[in-house]
Amino acid sequence: MEELLSGQSDPDEKRCARQRIEELRSLIRKYDYAYYVQAQPLISDRDYDRLFSELVELEQRYPDLVTPDSPTQRVGGQPLEEFAHVQHRTPMLSLANTYTRQEVLDFDRRIRHALGHETYQYCCELKYDGVAVSLRYEGGRFVLGATRGDGTVGDDITANLRTIRSLPLVAQPVTVENVVLSDFEVRGEVYMLRRDFEQLNRQRIIEGEKPFANPRNLTAGTLKLLDPRQVAQRPLQLVCYYFDSDQVRLRRQSSNLELLGAMGFPTSPHWRLCATIKEVFAFIDEWETRRRKLPFDIDGIVVKLDDLEQQRRLGTVARSPRWAIAYKYEAEQARTILKDIVLQVGRTGVVTPVAELEPVFLAGSTVSRATLHNAAFIEQLDVRIGDTVYVEKGGEVIPKIVGVDLDARPADSKPWQMPSYCPCPHRSRLHRPAGEVNYYCESPACPWQIRRRIEHFASRDAMDIEGLGEKVVAELVEAGFLETIADIYDLASKRDQLVGRPGWGTKRVENLLAAIDASKAQPFHRVLYALGIRHVGEVTAKLLAEHFGSLDALCRATMDELQAIPEIGPRIADSICTFCYDPEERQLIARLRKAGLAFSAERQSTQSQQPLAGKTFVFTGELDSMTRTQAEELVESLGGRATSSVSKSTSYVVVGHMPGSKFTKAQQLGIPILSERDFLELLRTHGVTI
Numbered sequence: 001m002e003e004l005l006s007g008q009s010d011p012d013e014k015r016c017a018r019q020r021i022e023e024l025r026s027l028i029r030k031y032d033y034a035y036y037v038q039a040q041p042l043i044s045d046r047d048y049d050r051l052f053s054e055l056v057e058l059e060q061r062y063p064d065l066v067t068p069d070s071p072t073q074r075v076g077g078q079p080l081e082e083f084a085h086v087q088h089r090t091p092m093l094s095l096a097n098t099y100t101r102q103e104v105l106d107f108d109r110r111i112r113h114a115l116g117h118e119t120y121q122y123c124c125e126l127k128y129d130g131v132a133v134s135l136r137y138e139g140g141r142f143v144l145g146a147t148r149g150d151g152t153v154g155d156d157i158t159a160n161l162r163t164i165r166s167l168p169l170v171a172q173p174v175t176v177e178n179v180v181l182s183d184f185e186v187r188g189e190v191y192m193l194r195r196d197f198e199q200l201n202r203q204r205i206i207e208g209e210k211p212f213a214n215p216r217n218l219t220a221g222t223l224k225l226l227d228p229r230q231v232a233q234r235p236l237q238l239v240c241y242y243f244d245s246d247q248v249r250l251r252r253q254s255s256n257l258e259l260l261g262a263m264g265f266p267t268s269p270h271w272r273l274c275a276t277i278k279e280v281f282a283f284i285d286e287w288e289t290r291r292r293k294l295p296f297d298i299d300g301i302v303v304k305l306d307d308l309e310q311q312r313r314l315g316t317v318a319r320s321p322r323w324a325i326a327y328k329y330e331a332e333q334a335r336t337i338l339k340d341i342v343l344q345v346g347r348t349g350v351v352t353p354v355a356e357l358e359p360v361f362l363a364g365s366t367v368s369r370a371t372l373h374n375a376a377f378i379e380q381l382d383v384r385i386g387d388t389v390y391v392e393k394g395g396e397v398i399p400k401i402v403g404v405d406l407d408a409r410p411a412d413s414k415p416w417q418m419p420s421y422c423p424c425p426h427r428s429r430l431h432r433p434a435g436e437v438n439y440y441c442e443s444p445a446c447p448w449q450i451r452r453r454i455e456h457f458a459s460r461d462a463m464d465i466e467g468l469g470e471k472v473v474a475e476l477v478e479a480g481f482l483e484t485i486a487d488i489y490d491l492a493s494k495r496d497q498l499v500g501r502p503g504w505g506t507k508r509v510e511n512l513l514a515a516i517d518a519s520k521a522q523p524f525h526r527v528l529y530a531l532g533i534r535h536v537g538e539v540t541a542k543l544l545a546e547h548f549g550s551l552d553a554l555c556r557a558t559m560d561e562l563q564a565i566p567e568i569g570p571r572i573a574d575s576i577c578t579f580c581y582d583p584e585e586r587q588l589i590a591r592l593r594k595a596g597l598a599f600s601a602e603r604q605s606t607q608s609q610q611p612l613a614g615k616t617f618v619f620t621g622e623l624d625s626m627t628r629t630q631a632e633e634l635v636e637s638l639g640g641r642a643t644s645s646v647s648k649s650t651s652y653v654v655v656g657h658m659p660g661s662k663f664t665k666a667q668q669l670g671i672p673i674l675s676e677r678d679f680l681e682l683l684r685t686h687g688v689t690i
């Protein structure tokens with residue numbers, strides 16, 4: 001029927017459709033580039049989805065207009081029986097590796113010797129720990145992608161590579177020496193962010209599959225999948241560093257990197273031209289530390305002669321180029337003895353086994369603990385107390401155990417068993433919900449959970465309350481100031497008790513209270529995430545906030561309504577319902593509402609719309625028309641804040657009869673001073689008349 005319709009359709013209509021399809025594709029390409037390569041989204045997800053579905057619809061109506069470079073083709077084609085083989089145009093060489101500085105010096109000496117009196121410089125790049133691929137473009141379009149294979153022949157993984165969102169299916173036309181570059185080869189590295197790797201691994205463990213050892217293995221495994229639709233599910237990244245074309249003769253590696261960027265390929269921003277080997281070492285040293293802050297793994301630095309003509313003259317030896325060397329950092333893995341396995345309690349009551357290790361030096365610090373994820377992970381790996389284990393550190397995450405040296409296992413070791421009780425003082429029974437790998441402490445009064453929950457609430461991605469970190473939370477919970485997350489917003493009334501605490505003082509307390517106050521302006525989705533509903537992470541919270549718009553609407557939703565959202569499964573839906581019907585949680589919500597937090601998306605926060613939002617007032621001396629408390633309440637009702645001491649961040653000092661030292665201090669600091677009349681006038685302009 002559809003075909004009939006399109007067959008009958010008027011040629012004008014089809015021409016229009018063709019035009020619109022082209023328009024949509026070029027828009028989507030532009031938005032993909034901004035989002036995936038530049039990480040600067042230009043439009044909302046919703047608008048993007050609208051354009052995308054319009055394109056899908058048009059292509060369904062006119063299937064003959066579908067081309068392999070259409071953005072719709074990224075979702076993955078038909079599974080393959082096996083990969084075809086591809087002969088590389090020029091061999092994909094492997095670099096000579098070294099772990100020693102001496103060899104880098106030797107490398108430089110050989111270059112200097114070979115080039116005689118010529119000047120030269122090095123282009124230093126990060127060595128991404130991924131899988132090398134070659135990408136061929138014809139007429140500016142991506143036509144063939146291959147693995148390195150043995151360097152001469154690789155596997156055709158075009159369909160898999162097409163799913164990588166940062167890979168341009170159509171390159172930006174760039175003119176070099178009057179030639180528009182259209183036929184060329186690009187090489188790069190496919191890799192995975194550590195965060196995505198960990199999430200996928202967690203999923204695998206839940207599904208009873210063996211976890212991957214590191215992001216590179218997972219990337220390699222993914223590229224070998226024969227079903228591109230499965231590949232499309234995995235968030236692969238691409239970085240490009242090589243460009244070659246018969247159309248032009250390029251001069252420098254560094255300009256190739258710039259050219260790749262201009263053509264819309266993802267490149268690393270972290271490369272540097274070095275005139276001397278000393279500068280090369282400075283780059284190596286700098287990244288030895290900085291690499292831990294990267295969201296992905298690098299395993300070293302690649303040092304290349306920048307001049308491509310010089311590269312050609314030096315040539316290759318034994319399948320490795322003479323003009324480049326890879327300096328590799330020491331592996332971030334260590335071998336040590338597992339002394340004990342202890343339990344740690346998280347904010348949702350989730351109980352995580354943690355390994356106590358014989359302290360070992362690993363990647364710049366001494367490690368004595370490592371995560372073991374959950375009981376299933378321990379069982380999979382069969383880790384036992386007394387074992388010799390391999391520990392790895394990646395980025396800022398806690399070290400983890402990745403393997404066991406079975407040869408070193410003591411003869412009398414026994415498999416580890418999950419204890420039945422929480423290690424907290426309540427010693428409540430641990431419970432494992434059906435279909436989950438994690439055990440939970442079910443006691444709501446568990447002090448360990450309370451701490452974690454408050455820490456999570458205040459954390460950077462949630463309410464972002466500066467100064468309310470792990471240590472402070474522990475102290476305030478211990479001292480009885482905080483029992484629930486809602487108590488955070490009552491701290492302002494306990495100002496004096498806080499100021500009296502050792503190590504605190506006025507300034508620190510005021511800073512903390514100001515940070516707490518500022519958190520009231522956080523949008524609904526952050527509040528939702530901060531609540532710490534089991535299984536509701538940042539992404540899910542955003543999704544729910546967008547979909548339901550308010551907590552009330554969310555709590556009214558049935559299990560079925562929740563699960564109608566594609567990303568929400570029974571596990572999340574169940575946990576939301578449990579949360580919404582929990583009387584204690586409801587009480588908490590009521591208090592947080594009263595404190596002024598945003599529980600709907602429309603009213604992101606009245607706080608920031610209120611006339612005195614962000615303004616701090618200090619009162620000194622007596623007022624005629626009202627008491628000090630009344631004045632303070634008026635300020636607060638307009639979104640401002642009243643504090644008791646003057647600091648640089650004070651907005652106004654209101655001065656009544658017989659002012660105290662605060663008046664002098666305000667003058668010294670140059671804080672605007674208001675008389676009672678000025679203050680009443682200010683209130684009047686905001687609609688409050690006394």
Ligand SMILES: [Zn+2]
Pocket residue numbers: 345422423424425426427428441442443446447448449
């Ligand atoms: Zn407990």
